[in-house]
Amino acid sequence: MKFDKPGILFDNRFFDHAISGHSVENSDRLRHLYMHLEKPEWACRYKRILPREAEMSDILAVHSSFYIDQIREYALKDDPYAYDNDTYLMDQTFYTARLAAGGCLELADQIMKSGMDYGFAIIRPPGHHAEPGRGMGFCVLNHIAITAQYLRKHYGLQRILIVDFDVHHCNGTQAAFYDSKNVLVFSIHQDRIFPFTGSANEVGIDEGKGYTINLPVPSQFGDTEYRYLLGRVVNTLAEQYLPQIILVSAGYDAHKDDSMSNTLLTTEWFGLVTEMLKTLAADYCDNRLLLVLEGGYNPESLESSVLRTVDVLCSPAGVRVGIAPSSRAEAVLDGHPLHHFWTL
Numbered sequence: 292m293k294f295d296k297p298g299i300l301f302d303n304r305f306f307d308h309a310i311s312g313h314s315v316e317n318s319d320r321l322r323h324l325y326m327h328l329e330k331p332e333w334a335c336r337y338k339r340i341l342p343r344e345a346e347m348s349d350i351l352a353v354h355s356s357f358y359i360d361q362i363r364e365y366a367l368k369d370d371p372y373a374y375d376n377d378t379y380l381m382d383q384t385f386y387t388a389r390l391a392a393g394g395c396l397e398l399a400d401q402i403m404k405s406g407m408d409y410g411f412a413i414i415r416p417p418g419h420h421a422e423p424g425r426g427m428g429f430c431v432l433n434h435i436a437i438t439a440q441y442l443r444k445h446y447g448l449q450r451i452l453i454v455d456f457d458v459h460h461c462n463g464t465q466a467a468f469y470d471s472k473n474v475l476v477f478s479i480h481q482d483r484i485f486p487f488t489g490s491a492n493e494v495g496i497d498e499g500k501g502y503t504i505n506l507p508v509p510s511q512f513g514d515t516e517y518r519y520l521l522g523r524v525v526n527t528l529a530e531q532y533l534p535q536i537i538l539v540s541a542g543y544d545a546h547k548d549d550s551m552s553n554t555l556l557t558t559e560w561f562g563l564v565t566e567m568l569k570t571l572a573a574d575y576c577d578n579r580l581l582l583v584l585e586g587g588y589n590p591e592s593l594e595s596s597v598l599r600t601v602d603v604l605c606s607p608a609g610v611r612v613g614i615a616p617s618s619r620a621e622a623v624l625d626g627h628p629l630h631h632f633w634t635l
């Protein structure tokens with residue numbers, strides 16, 4: 292079978308929103324990674340995609356106009372931290388975030404219209420903490436939620452699976468789809484850290500009940516536990532939900548070298564999970580797989596792990612990733628509310 296190159300999206304304009312020396316969420320996260328991706332031996336393996344600005348109508352499908360006005364108003368203030376202690380807002384913030392969201396939409400179009408198999412938006416600022424009515428945790432616009440709504444509206448998709456493996460819970464993405472069965476939001480995250488949401492009991496409301504699945508996990512979990520939990524739960528969800536596309540909030544702050552958490556994933560794990568997701572996309576949704584960068588605040592581990600992801604996306608299908616047994620991970624699933632909705 293012919294293997295198509297994946298679409299990899301990155302752009303130096305994502306550096307325009309940055310305050311040096313103040314925040315771990317700054318352009319130094321991605322600068323060296325971009326240079327690496329531009330080397331000829333990498334550049335020949337993928338199709339470089341450039342972003343466009345998301346339309347206001349696409350942004351407003353997720354965020355309130357009151358909040359968007361607030362972003363613009365606070366960007367004019369002298370103190371960039373006037374809105375929030377983490378989430379700085381400045382002149383270029385809205386444009387940069389709009390470009391990041393539009394980058395995801397561009398990849399979504401390429402996947403839906405041009406039959407491109409995989410896309411990876413290597414963007415910043417991140418998005419998954421941004422709720423419909425407020426930004427937080429470095430996140431201004433929720434790119435993956437905007438993308439899911441766009442796919443609903445412009446392509447009529449009715450079953451979109453979002454997989455979020457950032458070490459923090461995706462409170463914003465969850466809030467956007469809490470009452471919807473059209474977008475199934477799965478998150479695995481370290482328990483009891485920012486933003487202190489995402490308990491197992493948060494399962495959705497109304498017709499969205501059972502379509503939010505949270506796996507809060509203890510600190511010190513590593514490759515074995517994550518492989519077991521992702522493998523078992525996401526495989527089950529895909530098999531029973533039959534997604535038309537898989538969107539991934541790909542955060543790299545669960546890496547053992549990232550000081551944001553005490554989770555212990557290795558660089559290799561990020562390759563393994565990409566292989567697993569490729570297999571699911573092949574089995575259930577005609578290879579439609581779109582990854583969106585979220586967190587990852589150690590530039591070295593972020594770079595090596597993102598490159599591992601890109602390498603797997605740029606390679607023909609490998610072997611199926613097996614699931615190693617893990618009693619610590621099995622304990623997370625004991626009595627978990629997901630059993631009411633899905634058959635593991």
Ligand SMILES: [Zn+2]
Pocket residue numbers: 457458459542544585586587
């Ligand atoms: Zn994070």
